Amino acid sequence: MIPYKELLSQNQLSALIRRLRERGYRFTPQRMAIVRAVLESTGHPSAEEIYREVSATFPMLSLATVYKTLEMLRDLGEVMELPVGGRTRYDRNPQPHVHLICEKCHTVMDWEEEVAVPVSTERVAATGFHPHHYRVEIYGLCSRCRTGHEGHTDNGPGT
Secondary structure, three states: OOOOOOOOOHHHHHHHHHHHHHOOOOOOHHHHHHHHHHHOOOOOOEHHHHHHHHHOOOOOOOHHHHHHHHHHHHHOOOOEEEEEOOEEEEEOOOOOOEEEEEOOOOOEEEEOOOOOOOOOHHHHHOOOOOOOOOOEEEEEOOHHHHOOOOOOOOOOOOO
16 A cells, blocks of 8 residues: 555555556556546545546546546555545545545545544454444534635645
8 A cells, every 4th residue: 555645656656557457457648647646645636626637638538537547546445435525535545544524615634643443343343244444534614614714615735
């Protein structure tokens, strides 16, 4: 897995490309740009946001290619999908961590502090249920929405 606090180094990108090719995926310049866009993001972009960013360089890129690449990254365990406000957002940190989600503007922020999750995946597995992953989400209002700054979008820091 790619450490989420670091930018994607050339060695990490090469290792990921190797993993993709081993699984039979073609690796085009467009796919590389999509991988870089999502894995170097400091926020939680949607497929549409990634498409807008990458299509500025690759105007013939299709949104379907973005979705297929994101699905591939999810299946490889490199990104996590987050359903937020009727859209799917992508998190480059697939490890369990806390998300703070604004119910008004749908901004998503990572809470960097360690949190003791009260449910142990090992204890859950002992019941016969095999957990694949879990998420911890805290819903409320971000500081901008709480203070009434209506005009902002969910494209700012932490999204």
